[in-house]
Amino acid sequence: MSKTGIIGGTFNPIHNGHILLALYCKEKLNLDSVIFIPTYTPPHKSDKELVSEIHRLNMCNIAVQRYDDFSVSDIEIKRKGKSYTYETLTGLKEIYPDDTFYFITGADMFLTLEKWKNPEIIFEKAIIAAVPRNSSDSEVLSSHYQTILKPMGAKVSILDEPVLSVSSTFIRENIDNYDLIKSLIDRNVYEYIVKNNLYRE
Ligand code: NAP
Secondary structure (H helix, E strand, C coil), X not given: CCEEEEEEECCCCXXXXXXXXXXXXXXXXXXXXXXXXXXXECCCCCCCCCCCHHHHHHHHHHHHCCXXXXXXXXXXXHHXXXXXXXXXXXXXXXXXCCCEEEEEEEHHHHCCXXXXXXXXXXXXXEXXXXXXXXXXXXXHHHXXXXXXXXXXXXXXXXXXXXXXXXXXXXXXXXXXXXXXXXXXXXXXXXXXXXXXXXXXX
């Protein structure tokens, strides 16, 4: 019986904040592995700058290459349509029936969980691991859990330390300034972006 972390996202592009989030959760929750799942169409936002799912999948694969316990799933990309998390967790449970899933989420998404489609199915299939972005987030996350998510039956683990703040938007806006963003993104992912001429008007 394995403990498996799941991180969903647009990953547009994947950056070191996402990798650190996974490493941090793996360590704190004693996970055996972490699966990154790039969305096909995110249910909650329309991003004009969203590059194709194939590029986002390729960049995820490049970024996890050096981490033995990290992998990338194309389950949402193959399914197409809106990438609802309850459907993804249902599909993963069929593939890995004995695993315990930890759905890893940052603060912003955690605070909207009860509005996602079929949240009760999400809570039945996974423990939610919430990671604050800064120290003031922690109290807000705890209160949201106690008042909203706990009564809905969610099992939640709120981790208490923030990870490095990195934003995909900042990376996209400064894509021509490698010196500025080099500590935020894997060098091979950066080279993939340049080679494929991504994030340029
Ligand atoms: P994203 O922007 O690519 O981010 C992925 C995750 O990484 C988020 O939880 C985000 O936290 C976190 N993150 C990003 N940068 C970080 C940093 N520097 N440090 C720490 N954490 C960082 O993806 P997203 O658009 O938020 O979507 C997340 C997942 O939720 C996706 O799988 C999406 O399909 C799912 N979702 C499902 C539904 C539904 O089923 N109805 C609705 C909404 C979202 P923050 O939340 O703090 O940004």
